[in-house]
């Protein structure tokens with residue numbers, strides 16, 4: 770298992786980028802524009818954490834900018850902590866065996882969400898390529914929010 774990132778939601782993309790890069794000193798290492806979901810993801814790393822080469826394996830901060838204004842009261846601006854796991858099916862099965870609800874099952878063999886007892890959201894991402902679709906995961910439905 771490897772720590773990947775922490776995600777927070779931002780209201781003002783320009784103001785947040787100016788803060789996190791120019792003022793705070795982080796470096797943008799990846800950006801994803803999602804037209805269908807109407808959101809932008811921006812991944813930032815501390816300069817000393819950025820590894821050379823094509824794949825950045827540094828611990829990151831993931832900024833989520835929803836294009837449609839949302840009210841981030843009640844802690845909604847905090848998103849999740851993300852970890853990379855060797856086998857997301859086995860990891861989720863271990864959690865289920867301990868009574869943990871898989872709020873967003875890994876139907877795609879790649880991404881799942883669970884929550885801590887305090888309601889902190891954890892994203893689990895498969896190391897390397899997604900696993901082949903498999904039951905029961907393909908048929909599992911989302912449970913509540915994450």
Ligand SMILES: C[C@@H](O)C(=O)SC[C@H](NC(=O)CC[C@H](N)C(=O)O)C(=O)NCC(=O)O
Pocket residue numbers: 776778806808810831833835848849851890892915
């Ligand atoms: C790339 C990977 O690290 C992600 O975190 S994608 C997770 C995905 N994010 C979104 O859909 C962003 C827009 C959404 N409206 C939001 O504000 O989160 C997702 O499943 N997000 C839900 C969550 O709780 O993180």
Ligand code: NI
Pocket residue numbers: 774776831849851892
């Ligand atoms: Ni994430």
